[in-house]
Amino acid sequence: xxxxxxxxxxxxxxxxxxxxxxxxxxxxxxxxxxxxxxxxxxxxxxxxxxxxxxxxxxxxxxxxxxxxxxxxxxxxxxxxxxxxxxxxxxxxxxxxxxxxxxxxxxxxxxxxxxxxxxxxxxxxxxxxxxxxxxxxxxxxxxxxxxxxxxxxxxxxxxxxxxxxxxxxxxxxxxxxxxxxxxxxxxxxxxxxxxxxxxxxxxxxxxxxxxxxxxxxxxxxxxxxxxxxxxxxxxx
Ligand SMILES: [Zn+2]
Numbered sequence: 001x002x003x004x005x006x007x008x009x010x011x012x013x014x015x016x017x018x019x020x021x022x023x024x025x026x027x028x029x030x031x032x033x034x035x036x037x038x039x040x041x042x043x044x045x046x047x048x049x050x051x052x053x054x055x056x057x058x059x060x061x062x063x064x065x066x067x068x069x070x071x072x073x074x075x076x077x078x079x080x081x082x083x084x085x086x087x088x089x090x091x092x093x094x095x096x097x098x099x100x101x102x103x104x105x106x107x108x109x110x111x112x113x114x115x116x117x118x119x120x121x122x123x124x125x126x127x128x129x130x131x132x133x134x135x136x137x138x139x140x141x142x143x144x145x146x147x148x149x150x151x152x153x154x155x156x157x158x159x160x161x162x163x164x165x166x167x168x169x170x171x172x173x174x175x176x177x178x179x180x181x182x183x184x185x186x187x188x189x190x191x192x193x194x195x196x197x198x199x200x201x202x203x204x205x206x207x208x209x210x211x212x213x214x215x216x217x218x219x220x221x222x223x224x225x226x227x228x229x230x231x232x233x234x235x
Pocket of ligand 1: 162
């Protein structure tokens with residue numbers, strides 16, 4: 001179980017604008033975090049997020065999302081909360097991809113592995129989404145973390161459409177963090193996430209509509225968590 005991180009430092013995260021796709025207006029202005037050792041500069045206007053920036057966004061997302069669940073899970077459910085282990089960013093270079101249930105995972109996916117209680121995100125999936133905007137990294141982390149949270153819930157609260165429930169809980173955590181001041185987002189994020197989901201629809205295991213729902217269903221679930229919080233995401 002992780003210790004609760006004391007919020008003592010504010011960072012400026014990255015603004016990414018994509019010339020190819022949209023005027024990406026989501027700005028993660030500040031994330032309170034202690035994971036990084038120094039203030040982060042703003043890497044301006046790169047069409048594609050570089051690896052270092054991607055890692056910073058992912059770290060900020062982990063910090064904000066874990067802080068939210070650590071602060072609320074036990075209070076909400078009366079159960080202990082165990083944060084998943086963060087295997088984090090991986091590539092599918094031979095011999096390096098994480099193994100879950102005996103299977104090496106492709107890099108155009110992100111996943112929660114129940115057997116190891118860990119979360120991991122492939123560099124291809126993150127890079128594809130961050131071509132559109134840096135919110136993608138936050139969304140992927142919050143979604144996988146939600147699977148780890150659901151794994152600790154009583155079955156009576158788990159919905160049949162577990163992917164959409166994860167989208168809903170991802171939004172509940174991200175917007176909960178916003179409400180608590182650990183994350184600052186501009187309005188319109190969910191709209192841009194739809195665009196990212198639509199752009200990647202069926203292109204990756206993570207965005208295939210057969211098991212994750214189509215872009216409309218995903219944003220509907222996301223909006224439900226955004227507006228209704230955790231309670232709106234439970235069976
Ligand atoms: Zn999922």
